[in-house]
Amino acid sequence: MSPAAFEHICIFHILDGLRDGLSHFSHPSRAAVIYARTPDSHPRICDPQDLLRGHEPMLQDFYLYSSHWRGEGTHQMEILESDEDCPVLAGTIALGARSGPMHYQMWFTDEHPDMCSVGPTKRWLEYAVGLIAQNFSTRDVQNLDTAGFVLQHCATHAVRDYIVDERSRLGWLDTRVRIYPFLDAILGVSGTQEEGEWPRGRMVVVEPAQLDQVRFICRFPAMEQPALADTKHVRKLLQAVEDSGRVLISDGQRVLGIAIGSMPGAYLAAQFSGTRGFLWIRDQLICTFYDGDFHSSNLRANLVQLEEQLLETDMDMADQHTLMQILALMVNRVRDRKHGCTLVIDTGEERLSMSGQHFETPLDLQESSQLKLACSLAKLDGALHVGRDLKLHGFGCLMDGRSVPGENRARGARFNSALRFTAEHEEIVVVVVSADRPVSIIKNGVEMTALCNFEQICSFVRPPLLAEWIMS
Template identity: 65%
Template sequence: MSDNSFESVCIFHILDGLREGLSHFSGNSRAALVYAPRMDSPPRIYDPQGLLRGHEPRLMEHYLGSDAWRAPECTSSDVTFLDESEYKDLQLAGIIPFGGRSRGLQYQMWFTEEHPDMCSLGPTRRWMEYAVRLFAQNYELQNVRNVDTAGYVLQNCASHAIRDYIVDARSEMGFLDTRIRVYPFLDAVLGISRTKEEGAWPRGRLVVIEPDDLGLVRFICRFPQNERPRLTDFKHVRKMLQAVEYSGRVLVSDGRDIVGIAIGAMPGAYLAAQFGGSRGSLMLKDELVCTFTDGNFHSRNLKANLVQLEEILLESRLEMESQHQMMRLVHALVNRVRDRRHGCTLILDLGHMLVPTAGQRFEVPPDLREPGQIKLACSLAKIDGALHIGADLKLHGFGCLMDGRSVPGENRGRGARFNSALRFTAENENLVVIVVSSDRPVSIIQNGIELTAACDWRQMAGCPTPPLLADWLEG
């Protein structure tokens, strides 16, 4: 197999594995690569799904307008990762870059999407670090039988990426000599999250403290050394979590056993898992590292993504203060409804004249800016039908029905709420409908179109030779 042919196959499998793995971790994700085998080589690009389209001027300036990205020849077979300053120089909005240099591959820079609802970029960067290492190693070895394996490895790296990020972050905090093993903790978090007790999902907080810092913990009670539940005994730990549900108390572990129950601030660079039913959050001190649900880790936070609504409000005739209050009210309503695991529909009527809706009305519409009215609205959201909220931030009706003529884009798999919202907004201007499903997805619909629809990127096929960056920039 020629060098160019192997290069194409190697890049295809590694990028496809990276893209597939990150899509499971963060939602639909694309990936791209800019590389130069030698420092005098012209840069090449592989961007099969158009991730870097729209950034052509900055790429041209960085790679073709300057040689600052080139460096003295790297003679080490081990990979040297690029400095943070080199990522900042690129200045690509919404893109996460990560790259390195090695003897066999003098320059490589990988790119993927920075989703707006990501908890932390750390695990994704560690994931891209694996891609850098695998590309450098396989490019130097030139063994085509290893390439397939490299792609499969990158598809299932969530726990490894999270573990490596936590270890690196704790090292930067000064915890180089640690007795906490992160892998067993991550396994325990997923194992406990999948374990029901009397039909209920786990709730409560589990904290892992460095054994040397246990003396600084404010324990309510401690368990005898020989009677402590093992962290690996998921069923036992799940039962113990019942003692800290809906309280300020936490289960404290030394990384191996459950030491006791405590309250107050925790010392050191502790790890924490907050169980909230069928989902939860993984923390390093006060930093949200990732979330977990359905037995898997994810980079997405647990908050509703309402970016499209914010853009709609900015283009509306509402005053800035009203826009801010509307966003605050919708965030509160959506997140409370999602936490209670029932769906609802919100009709945001942004026009001066309210659109007539068939539903239950009030003698005096409650002002949702007043204390306590949000809780009332959340309770009314349980009733079949939609909440009708006006531009005056008042609740004008509940249990409202939506209907209209059939429109393109209807999906029987999405249920009556979704399809009714498509029809209703298609026939009424100045309306935005927010559909919150009981399984947590949030859809924002306007003019008969779902603005939050995920884009299905075309699948990559074949192993084309990556073009020169200069040719790619020309179109």
């Protein structure tokens, strides 16, 4: 096989495996790479799903008008992830490397707005970097399918490596805590029901050398400490710390007892919240876990499009900010309670008259007690009518209108009624929260939050030169 053919086949398999793996860890994701085979090679780009389109001026300045990126020739792998070494492109995560087999490579992927942390995703890009260097070193075409497959299933490894790196950065280079058993226990416990109930409560892993700083309520004898691998036993013990300030304490291998209060050092904490949960290093959220795997989403509603719509109104900036906080709290409260609702945000100077249940005096949503009442009223059939004055003017409101293009019978009455209603009222934005957690933001008869379905990557010819790609 010619060097050029091996090059584009290797890039294809690794990029496709990376894209598929990150799409399961996060939302649907794209991947791209810029690389130079030797110190004197012109940079090439592989971007089959146009992740980097729109960033041509920055890439031109970084790669074509400067040679800083080339660095010095090296046989050792040099990871590049600082802002000085990586092009800073809005909406992307970047990580690259220099090495002997592949002089330069820089990988990019989507940075989703609801990510807990970009750390695990960067570790995933580091795996792609290593596989490229390894395969260009061996030039064994039979390994390429395996390389792509490996990158599809790296969630646990990426989370583990990021935890190790963060704990090292915090000063815990010499540690007795083993991360993999803890991560396996988290997934095992999260999928185990007890008397028909999903797990709730908190489990914390503390460095053995710091256990004397933990405020134990009770400790278990050494011969009776349940192993983390015994997920059924650990699940039963979690019942003792549900809905309380108490936590299960572990050294990474066994459950040692129950404690309260603050925890020392770079401790790890798993918060089980029914069918989903959250993983932390101290007060830093790393990722979430549900459906038997780890994910990057923080499980909060993505309301970026709603914020953009509010910014386009003539509302005072302070009122925009307050209204956004109110709506975010209401949406996330409804999602946590797992019932659907519809919020009609009326941004017009003249408030729309909607049929439904009204109040003698509108509820002031800046008052905590009235905001809680509004969240409870969201359970009732019909929409909540929220005005630009930060008040709730009605509940159980009905939305009607003529049929519009884009209706989707699979989405139910809330969604389609919102499409029709907003198509006839220009100053209205509607937020539809489904009982199964998806959130849709609709204006002018169009869903602003519709996901983009990226085309499947097919085998391609050798990636073009970056200069040609920019000019095209």
